Amino acid sequence: MTLTLDHPQSLQLRRLLEAGLPLVSRPYAWLAEQVGASEQAVLEQVRQWNEGGLFRRVGLVLKHRALGFRANAMLVLDVPDAQIDAIGHRLGSAPGVNLCYQRPRRLPQWRYNLFCMVHGREREQVERQIAGLLAAQGLSELPHQLLFSTRAFKQCGGRFAPAAERAHG
Amino acid sequence: MDELDRQLINRLQHGLPLVRQPWEALAEELGSSSATLRARVQALLEDGTLTRFGPMFDIERLGGAFTLAALSVPEQRFEEVAAVLEAMPEVAHNYRREHAWNMWFVLGCATPEGVAETIARIEAQTGLPVLNLPKERTYHVGLHFAV
Numbered sequence: 001m002t003l004t005l006d007h008p009q010s011l012q013l014r015r016l017l018e019a020g021l022p023l024v025s026r027p028y029a030w031l032a033e034q035v036g037a038s039e040q041a042v043l044e045q046v047r048q049w050n051e052g053g054l055f056r057r058v059g060l061v062l063k064h065r066a067l068g069f070r071a072n073a074m075l076v077l078d079v080p081d082a083q084i085d086a087i088g089h090r091l092g093s094a095p096g097v098n099l100c101y102q103r104p105r106r107l108p109q110w111r112y113n114l115f116c117m118v119h120g121r122e123r124e125q126v127e128r129q130i131a132g133l134l135a136a137q138g139l140s141e142l143p144h145q146l147l148f149s150t151r152a153f154k155q156c157g158g159r160f161a162p163a164a165e166r167a168h169g
Numbered sequence: 170m171d172e173l174d175r176q177l178i179n180r181l182q183h184g185l186p187l188v189r190q191p192w193e194a195l196a197e198e199l200g201s202s203s204a205t206l207r208a209r210v211q212a213l214l215e216d217g218t219l220t221r222f223g224p225m226f227d228i229e230r231l232g233g234a235f236t237l238a239a240l241s242v243p244e245q246r247f248e249e250v251a252a253v254l255e256a257m258p259e260v261a262h263n264y265r266r267e268h269a270w271n272m273w274f275v276l277g278c279a280t281p282e283g284v285a286e287t288i289a290r291i292e293a294q295t296g297l298p299v300l301n302l303p304k305e306r307t308y309h310v311g312l313h314f315a316v
Contacts, residue, residue: 014226021223023207026190039189046224047187054230056310060181060210061221067178074266074273085306092309102306103237110270110300115237147273149264153251 005045009035013045064119065152071123075130076112078105078143084114087139091116094133111143123148170218173201177209181222234281235261236303238288239270240295247272250295259287270300 005013012035022030028046029039049055064072079087084102091114092100099117120126127146134140176199186194192203199206213219229235242250247265254260254274263274278284288299 017224018226019223020221021185023211023222025192025203025207028189043187043189049226050187050224052230054227055224056227057182057184057225060178060219060223061225062178062182063217063220067218072264085308088306088308097309099310100308101304102308103302103304106300106302110302115302145268147266147268147270149266149273151265153255153263153265 003038003041005035005037005041009037010045013042017046068121069119071120071126072149073118073120073123073126073130074147074149075116075118076145076147077114077116077139078111079114081113087137088114090137091133091139094137096120096129096133112145173199173205174209174213177206178213178218181210228277228279233277233279234284234303235278236276236284236288236301238274238276238291238302239300240272240274240291240297241270241300242272242295242297246295250297253294254291257287257291259283 013031016031016034021027024030026039028043032039032042035042077087077091088100088102091097096118097116098119099115101115102113103115105111105113118126118130120129126148130146131140134142134144177195180195180199185191188194190203192206195201196203196206210219210222214222240250250272251263251265254263254272259276259278261275261277263272265271266273276284276287278287284301284303288301291297292299
């Protein structure tokens with residue numbers, strides 16, 4: 001039993017966590033037993049990863065379509081380069097906008113450089129919400145499009161152990 | 170799904186407390202018991218409401234890379250091309266969207282080179298050009314669904 005994890009132990013812990021957190025009363029004690037460390041050392045390592053920003057999230061991945069969030073809209077806008085940061089921050093902090101990213105234009109095929117995701121239960125409600133949002137921000141005149149998803153082919157939480165480490169497992 | 174399931178899902182979207190007995194802490198918060206909450210999460214995983222539970226690494230911070238990409242797929246080839254992507258472990262999501270660029274997917278790879286290789290493979294296997302739109306700046310991430 002060690003107080004801190006060595007490198008192979010922390011790699012093993014990462015691989016175990018990629019499968020999810022075990023649903024037991026003391027998940028870190030269970031993980032500690034698997035990697036041959038103490039519960040405290042495992043918990044400390046997980047806290048460090050969390051504080052270091054290595055987790056995208058700590059909780060769960062929802063199948064949002066199964067929960068009734070079927071209207072999934074990608075709003076794309078063509079924003080003048082000089083204004084992209086200001087508009088990106090404003091739209092990103094607007095209610096109902098779940099994700100907001102700048103992405104490159106690919107002219108002539110693709111002119112839009114700002115992407116926002118808005119999820120809702122009904123399409124009409126999402127359309128109204130976005131129209132209201134753009135009007136409130138004074139952005140209705142910017143070239144934009146709404147791309148609703150009509151079918152999800154694949155939606156998984158992702159398991160991304162780097163290949164070199166996957167080979168160990 | 171009942172009120173406790175809803176409370177649990179809404180709470181867990183903000184994470185699980187990083188303590189020895191996280192379910193005890195949560196049970197106290199929600200006025201339930203540790204065993205009940207764990208059984209609820211297990212049931213939600215089994216019925217497909219949740220696809221995963223636990224900390225999820227940010228692949229970009231580990232040297233990996235994501236991108237959002239799109240294809241403009243002729244209608245008669247849609248199912249065939251969707252099946253090509255379905256078989257690739259690098260493809261994390263794939264949605265049909267109403268647009269000339271009608272297939273939108275996320276690639277997650279261990280390295281930035283892996284993204285380029287995967288795109289080249291998709292182009293070779295489908296004969297279609299990929300629109301590659303990697304994220305340049307993040308303004309907001311807050312994927313929370315009030316259920």
